[in-house]
Amino acid sequence: MQDKHIKDLVLALGVILLIAYGLYGYIQFFKTQSIPEQSEYLTRAIDAGLLKQIQQIEESIKQRKEFVFNVAKDPLKQDLIVQTKLDLQKQWEDMVRSMMRLTAVLKDSEGTQKAMIAFGGKTHLVKIGDVLNNKKITKISTDKVYFEENGHTGHLVVQPIPPKPTKLQEKGSGTPEYNW
16 A cells, blocks of 8 residues: 555656756746847957957858869879879779770781771771771771771871889789780
């Protein structure tokens, strides 16, 4: 029987505490509403030098929010000057892939002159009259391929893959060098 009274007492104290905290919060809310926008103590509470520094910081933050980067590279990347071997390898591969170079000239079984041209990471087998990258093949000789593009003529000569940068050439690395 006594346990029932203790249980009721605890519940009553809980309800009283909830009501007391609610009233306290309500009173605090109205106290904060009565604070004026411009306090009379504003000039006394902060030093003029400190106020100027705060205003400069706020202006700097505002300018940084409005600034727009217009560079191709990521401005937050830390190694823009120092390039890793992986960056150099990628640059070299992109350069080789973007080159158009004559790799070989041959005759097929029917005697037709054909040329192998490396471009875009692939090797293309072309003959006279074919078009590769808007270049129409006009003549194939033993070491040159002549083409025409937009009324201009040009030629490609047999050439090897450009050498890798010296920083990438490691002796005994065991990795094969691919012919792009």
